[in-house]
Amino acid sequence: MKTIINENDPRVIRTRHLLLDAFIVLVRKKDFTSISVKDITEYAQVNRATFYAHFQDKYDILEYMVIDRFMNLISKRINVEVILNEETLRNIILFVCEYVETVSKSCKRNYATILSLMEEKVKLKLCDVIYTILKKENAANHKKDEKSALIATMISSSIYAAASKWNRDGRVITVEALTEGVMNFIVPGINIYRN
Amino acid sequence: MKTIINENDPRVIRTRHLLLDAFIVLVRKKDFTSISVKDITEYAQVNRATFYAHFQDKYDILEYMVIDRFMNLISKRINVEVILNEETLRNIILFVCEYVETVSKSCKRNYATILSLMEEKVKLKLCDVIYTILKKENAANHKKDEKSALIATMISSSIYAAASKWNRDGRVITVEALTEGVMNFIVPGINIYRN
DNA sequence: CTACAAATGTCGCTTTAGCAACAAGAGTAG
DNA sequence: CTACTCTTGTTGCTAAAGCGACATTTGTAG
Numbered sequence: 398m399k400t401i402i403n404e405n406d407p408r409v410i411r412t413r414h415l416l417l418d419a420f421i422v423l424v425r426k427k428d429f430t431s432i433s434v435k436d437i438t439e440y441a442q443v444n445r446a447t448f449y450a451h452f453q454d455k456y457d458i459l460e461y462m463v464i465d466r467f468m469n470l471i472s473k474r475i476n477v478e479v480i481l482n483e484e485t486l487r488n489i490i491l492f493v494c495e496y497v498e499t500v501s502k503s504c505k506r507n508y509a510t511i512l513s514l515m516e517e518k519v520k521l522k523l524c525d526v527i528y529t530i531l532k533k534e535n536a537a538n539h540k541k542d543e544k545s546a547l548i549a550t551m552i553s554s555s556i557y558a559a560a561s562k563w564n565r566d567g568r569v570i571t572v573e574a575l576t577e578g579v580m581n582f583i584v585p586g587i588n589i590y591r592n
Numbered sequence: 593m594k595t596i597i598n599e600n601d602p603r604v605i606r607t608r609h610l611l612l613d614a615f616i617v618l619v620r621k622k623d624f625t626s627i628s629v630k631d632i633t634e635y636a637q638v639n640r641a642t643f644y645a646h647f648q649d650k651y652d653i654l655e656y657m658v659i660d661r662f663m664n665l666i667s668k669r670i671n672v673e674v675i676l677n678e679e680t681l682r683n684i685i686l687f688v689c690e691y692v693e694t695v696s697k698s699c700k701r702n703y704a705t706i707l708s709l710m711e712e713k714v715k716l717k718l719c720d721v722i723y724t725i726l727k728k729e730n731a732a733n734h735k736k737d738e739k740s741a742l743i744a745t746m747i748s749s750s751i752y753a754a755a756s757k758w759n760r761d762g763r764v765i766t767v768e769a770l771t772e773g774v775m776n777f778i779v780p781g782i783n784i785y786r787n
Numbered sequence: 788c789t790a791c792a793a794a795t796g797t798c799g800c801t802t803t804a805g806c807a808a809c810a811a812g813a814g815t816a817g
Numbered sequence: 818c819t820a821c822t823c824t825t826g827t828t829g830c831t832a833a834a835g836c837g838a839c840a841t842t843t844g845t846a847g
Contacts, residue, residue, distance in 0.1 A: 398827070401803080407637055408803055408834060433824060442602055444805045449826065593797070596833080603804060603833055628794060639835045644796065788847105795842070802835075812825075817818105 400450045413451055415441040417465070420458050429459070463515045467522055470496060481530045483584065486552075490576045493523065493560045501564055516561075524553035548590050552583055595645045608646055610636040612660070615653050624654070658710045662717055665691060676725045676782070678775065681747075685771045688718065688755045696759055711756075719748035743785050747778055 401409055419441035423432050434455055438445045452458040474492045479485050496519075528549035532542060559579050563570070596604055614636035618627050629650055633640045647653040669687045674680050691714075723744035727737060754774050758765070 403802075406803070406835070407639070411637065412804075434826090435824065442606065444602070445825090446806075446827080447804055450803080454826085598832075601805070601833070607834075629796090630794065640795090641797080641836075642834050645833075649795085791844105791846085793842100793844080796840095798837100798839080800836085802833105804831105804833075806831080807829100809828080810826095813823085815820100815822080817820085 398449055399453060409451075412443055412447060415443050416448060416451060416458065417462060419443075420455075420462060424459075424462075429455075460515055460518055464518055464522055467496065467519050471523075471526060475526065477526060477529050477533075479530065480534055481527070481587075483580065485530070486580065486583070487576055489523075489527070490556055490560070490579050491572060493556050494563065494572045494575065497557075497560045497564045498568065516557075520553060520557050523557060524549050527553050544590060548587065551586070555579065555583055593644060594648060604646075607638055607642060610638050611643060611646060611653065612657060614638075615650075615657060619654075619657075624650075655710055655713055659713055659717055662691065662714050666718075666721060670721065672721060672724050673728075674725065675729055676722070678779065680725070681775065681778070682771055684718075684722070685751055685755070685774050686767060688751050689758065689767045689770065692752075692755045692759045693763065711752075715748060715752050718752060719744050722748050739785060743782065746781070750774065750778055 403409060416437060419437050420432075423436055423440060427436075432455060434448055435445060437455070437458070438448050452461065471492055475485065475488055528546055531545040531549055535542075535545065556579060559575060563572075563575050598604060611632060614632050615627075618631055618635060622631075627650060629643055630640060632650070632653070633643050647656065666687055670680065670683055723741055726740040726744055730737075730740060751774060754770060758767075758770050
């Protein structure tokens with residue numbers, strides 16, 4: 398039962414960090430299934446009841462961790478202040494490929510199934526990022542918001558699906574080749590949307 | 593105005609650590625005089641008012657740090673469960689010499705005067721340690737407590753004074769030689785007290 | 788010297804964290 | 818199956834940390 402109200406309270410930030418850091422340490426050492434909330438709070442030196450003020454359960458903190466990392470990584474590579482030109486799109490595609498690859502490599506097979514539950518959240522975040530860029534482009538024109546949301550959904554799902562397939566198939570073609578294939582598919586649709 | 597009640601509360605321990613760590617970092621970088629309470633709390637990410645719940649002022653946290661370090665160092669070298677035989681005494685003398693030397697070496701000249709204010713506290717702690725050992729030796733005989741306190745005072749002051757002088761004079765004789773000199777002075781007195 | 792800026796301690800009030808105890812559920816050994 | 822233990826969420830209550838404001842002091846530039 399999350400009960401935290403003010404995300405900017407220094408105590409809240411500190412406690413969240415303690416819990417996340419503990420969780421990350423444990424995740425490297427033990428099987429996710431065998432990690433209990435008690436383990437996390439004991440390692441973090443935080444009361445167990447406090448954990449439940451921040452997260453619903455251990456799946457919740459896993460999700461938080463995955464999203465948090467995704468956003469950290471993408472924000473270092475893609476500036477949301479930019480416009481969605483071809484260069485930006487290529488950067489996003491390259492980033493998603495890299496992300497998918499590193500995640501799949503860092504997963505012991507036990508985590509693969511669990512992380513697949515998180516994929517949906519990551520896709521939504523990717524969609525968010527693209528939507529944010531698109532919306533800013535048409536800040537004045539509110540009528541286009543709906544269209545932006547729709548096209549962002551399709552762009553992000555295309556990119557993520559392509560990157561996933563590419564990774565699943567063993568990454569036999571180069572990322573550049575994949576990027577071209579994706580670009581050829583999505584750019585015409587985007588251009589039509591822009592007119 | 594220290595207002596902390598429960599020293600074992602995990603939050604108290606955590607906050608104290610944050611403050612101490614921040615203070616130690618700042619002490620290495622800046623002149624003690626130029627360190628403000630605000631600096632410490634900002635670095636530690638702790639509220640300024642909270643600082644005053646733990647320490648009176650920056651001199652107080654300095655004192656705490658010095659005592660804390662002294663106790664950490666001595667507890668690694670001298671087990672208070674031991675009895676005060678000649679070996680233990682020699683170990684104590686060696687430790688005090690080492691302590692005095694390292695402190696004086698790690699001090700920029702600005703700190704020397706400030707740390708001299710701390711010397712008295714360190715001496716008292718040394719006295720405490722010796723008294724604890726002595727008292728345990730006569731646990732059954734409460735009448736000897738007063739005598740133990742007195743002799744502990746004299747033993748500790750003798751050792752500390754000798755070590756200080758040895759250090760002040762440039763450490764020209766070996767610690768072993770100094771130890772012999774000190775032992776020759778204090779052991780007879782201790783023996784008389786024991787009978 | 789003066790005036791302005793910054794640091795110091797302190798205060799009441801709000802918010803978050805710790806704690807102990809609870810019922811409910813999962814897993815395990817006999 | 819049963820009894821046992823451990824984990825899980827949850828709940829009041831207590832205690833510590835955060836916050837903004839305040840009067841003072843300190844220090845420093847003009």
